[in-house]
Amino acid sequence: MNITEFKIIKNDNMARTGYLRLKHGIVQTPIFMPVGTYASVKSILPYELKNIGAQIILSNTFHLWLRPGIDIINIHDGLHNFMQWDKPILTDSGGFQVFSLSKNRKITESGVSFSSPINGEKLFLTPEKSVQIQYCLQSDISMVFDECTPYKIGERVISKKETLDSMLLSARWAERSSIEFKNQENQNMLFGIVQGGMHEDLRQESIDRLSQIGFHGYAIGGLSVGEPKDDMKRILEHTAIKLPIKTPKYLMGVGTPEDIVHGVANGIDMFDCVMPTRNARNGWLFTRYGDIKIRNSKYKKDSSPLDESCQCYTCQNFSRSYLHHLQLTKEINGARLNTIHNLYFYLKMMQEIREEINNGTFDKWRINFINNRLSKLL
């Protein structure tokens, strides 16, 4: 018997709630996954992540392969033990990172050769290798190794022919990823990744090819890669609805609170993004009334909490003035308190989204949420 499953609980127009049963626990969807690139969600420890309601995190195969290396992960019997996070982990395939090394990498049918940015070592990553690494990491959800089709090369928007070739390569690699995954003793999940750039027909062809292989879930890749916002919206709306309906839909690397709400409205179940954690460290804080740049001098003497309605540890204990001071003095505790708040904001937003969908009131909530965030510039 396979221990994993995905069940849909409630539909509200195209939005939906459900749950993922994974080896390390249940994940309620729609869900946001905090990013822990190097086996560490920056500035926040596992017990704190649990306290603010995190159910699953994302970690990066490429980074972990280079540092600490898979031998170290094996010594600890997997990534969960290494970092002491006992809930589910999704790992990306390393494809996105390896293609970001625009210099010093060479793509062939077999895989990608490149030099390690850490120590210059010659490395070769293939679909098989990526899936093997993710097996060692003991990821609850592995991703296929694909080529993340760029929007531009230098200043040139890439052609449809290039996008097609890239998508077809990704499809062949997806099949090799799937074969490797099935060869493993594995009761986890493998997700396919839809490519096809800004072209509806190529997106459809990608979906068809992936569905034929068969995956536990399907992700939309190749968005938020520098394209105009309208193109992103068009392709998201086109693609999300065409994905297989009974498996999880995952929008990779997205995004702002507004992007996520829009994704949910189009049926997306899973999201990840560095935005809440990275912005926190830069003093950019999210609230339901708009965003706060805490460095702004108008917060210097502001003894009120970031958001009076927020129940997070930061808002319950500290003033805007104190957070402003910690940001200016570059105190680590500033990064910590900001990270707690931003991740709490994202995770609370997802919880509200699930409740509203279950109540059949998501659309009303969504309009109100978007208006509230726009109505005041803090």
Place this chain on the structure above:
Amino acid sequence: MNITEFKIIKNDNMARTGYLRLKHGIVQTPIFMPVGTYASVKSILPYELKNIGAQIILSNTFHLWLRPGIDIINIHDGLHNFMQWDKPILTDSGGFQVFSLSKNRKITESGVSFSSPINGEKLFLTPEKSVQIQYCLQSDISMVFDECTPYKIGERVISKKETLDSMLLSARWAERSSIEFKNQENQNMLFGIVQGGMHEDLRQESIDRLSQIGFHGYAIGGLSVGEPKDDMKRILEHTAIKLPIKTPKYLMGVGTPEDIVHGVANGIDMFDCVMPTRNARNGWLFTRYGDIKIRNSKYKKDSSPLDESCQCYTCQNFSRSYLHHLQLTKEINGARLNTIHNLYFYLKMMQEIREEINNGTFDKWRINFINNRLSKLL
């Protein structure tokens, strides 16, 4: 009735236990005070400090005066509320920092004029001003404004005459600090600071002058300022025993675990130092079996805890290998976990010291502790 007091509980040779009753709580001595320069003990939050047994912290008047400024502290009704630490706080006087600005400062009988290193603003700090600022901070223990006599100016060891003049200036400023303190509605404590450089007779004269003024406690200043270790030892041993016996004895800015144990053996009751927190961020970790530089490649594959006998959160949950990885990837969580361990080590050491003194077994413990730390290089 004055709510503050200092009581000695037990003497064991020159070492002693006792307690300080302060406005924000009881402090058991001998005690180590973690340093929270900018109203934040770097990388560790107030509730975590309590969890590892911190009873009092030190904060820096000079830094807080410049940032966030006393107006901001006043808005929050004191430093405790601003940083959400409800146990006692000792503040230094700013003297040490202002003299460290070797350029752009001018000393007169009245005080020190200097340019703010933050924004260049012309500032003037006097004994009266320093004590007023510490009053606004609502410090449980304020320190007199003094000149920390340097050991060298440039490459030249300063003369006895210069040391005498400096000590006499500090004594006059101590009296002005005391007068200002008594003018305030204040139920807190003010400590004097003994100067006199490396000269026993000048140290004695400083003690005599300060005792005549009368303080709630006496600190030894002007040590750990670049002098040879033997000079520090000689002056500490000479000075500590000469301090008034019924008031707390505080050795400022010291030091290594060995320095602290040596200080306790000479009757010192209070210590502060940035070493456990700063070294933590640099990957230097203290254990009872010797120190660990966690960046060392021999810890890369070491899945054992930092110190198996340590009960801190870090040692109970994470491997040396994981801490090594966090250090190499410059993760904030590495600074956090290292800080928890180092401060726990210092505070646990102080707790053991108090227990051993109460049992009359401190000297035996001390020899064993020093030998254990030297016997193994980790």
